[in-house]
Amino acid sequence: MRLATVRVDAETTRAAVVDADSWVLLEAGDVGALIARDGWREEVATALRTGADRVAVADAEFVRPLLAPSKIFCCGLNYRDHIVETGRDVPAHPTLFAKFADTLADPTADIVVRGSSKVDWEAELAVVVGTTLRDADRDEAAAGILGYTVANDVSMRDWQSRTLQWLQGKAWDASTPIGPSIVTADALEPRDGLRIECLVDDEVMQSSSTAELVFDAAELVSYVSGFTTLRPGDIVLTGTPGGVGMGRSPQRWIADGETVITRIEGIGELRNRFTVTPGDDR
């Protein structure tokens, strides 16, 4: 199953499920509101049988699938090849930091960054939580995953490195594109190895496989649930592979006007044009 949140008009969005060459609109403002309801899978099945509100796939305008996640966790240093490029050892525990709902951007949004001179890309597999989880073991965590989507953990490296904690370089409003759709976990297994890529103005900067993940989706969800509650629509970004701008020689940053494409095989593609006003003097 593939779920998304599509724009219906200037003020309205709807959760939707794909059915051949159309998206069937559901009675919820986004995927998060949909899956928070008991019985949502039956609602989707009914809509697929009867749904009159449809949008052709070619006409669909996607917004970020989750409009109001209560928690977004991000894992750093989680691809073996990226760990090598930072010069670190494979970690015993996942390195975790947070983003906010405000940090997310739509899958084709223009990303406006004002006040950073080191804007970097980080293609990431995003895990969407499907149920309430606390102290979940690996099997419970795996069963609680709704599915997977694509994200780019865009990072302002000058701000990220100002202090020991990365948050201020990672949580800029409307800077992390995500989407366009969620493939449910029954249809996809990232451990099998999905090609994950990031292109800047058509140059391939990152190209790896989700099989390179040190901590996989179920492990991360289980680990986080050991100290806090995860709820339907919460998101765990699983880290980025090698090839980020910071790790290149010479280093390379996203320039004003460049377009970043982020894609994962079998899931989808983000396409975001950047408007960058340099400077980090705030």
Added chain:
Amino acid sequence: MRLATVRVDAETTRAAVVDADSWVLLEAGDVGALIARDGWREEVATALRTGADRVAVADAEFVRPLLAPSKIFCCGLNYRDHIVETGRDVPAHPTLFAKFADTLADPTADIVVRGSSKVDWEAELAVVVGTTLRDADRDEAAAGILGYTVANDVSMRDWQSRTLQWLQGKAWDASTPIGPSIVTADALEPRDGLRIECLVDDEVMQSSSTAELVFDAAELVSYVSGFTTLRPGDIVLTGTPGGVGMGRSPQRWIADGETVITRIEGIGELRNRFTVTPGDDR
């Protein structure tokens, strides 16, 4: 003005404002819901004139004043004396990390920690945001502060030090007590120097002054608003003074059954008994 959220019955809480020896109950479930409304100051003034629903100060049972903040920022390394004890230099920028609404606990809650052997205290002045702020300069930020309350940024040091990022030692559900009430900014200026203290089983562990803050409330709020939106009810914890367990020789952790008192002159006091089950093998 002093605001709080008080328990009315098992299922109900109400925002309240103090009036001499009673709390006047307001038409909102917590202070966050109250201040999110335009005209809330007029509502409070009307309630103070006419409010029939009152609870005697001696009978009030407080819950955390903000039940659902959308963002909680915490500043590390922000008291000159604590910076000295960690062996670091006075920073050029605030060190920021996040907590979640789930991380907060009521001001007299039992704090249950299962799976850490290094539970530490961090008495902190908490700033409550009163209006929506983005790219606020210092004066705008100062004008956007609702007021101040007391928090303890309880930290699981074994988890905090597992990786470079502190979040997993800082964001355990129901581990950060906050409250009991908010003193509005017109009535209090932390830069003037308020005594801030933490006691563990009646032993004074921290005793400093909010005049020791490197980045004060307005600076922190302004800085954060430079990259993300702050909204009414959001919280900024301003960091802790010297005297934490990690910085002592020998190191000292909160033991099972101990009671931690956190207090700031002119604001209030938290009193939390701890139930600690050691171990960090998850």
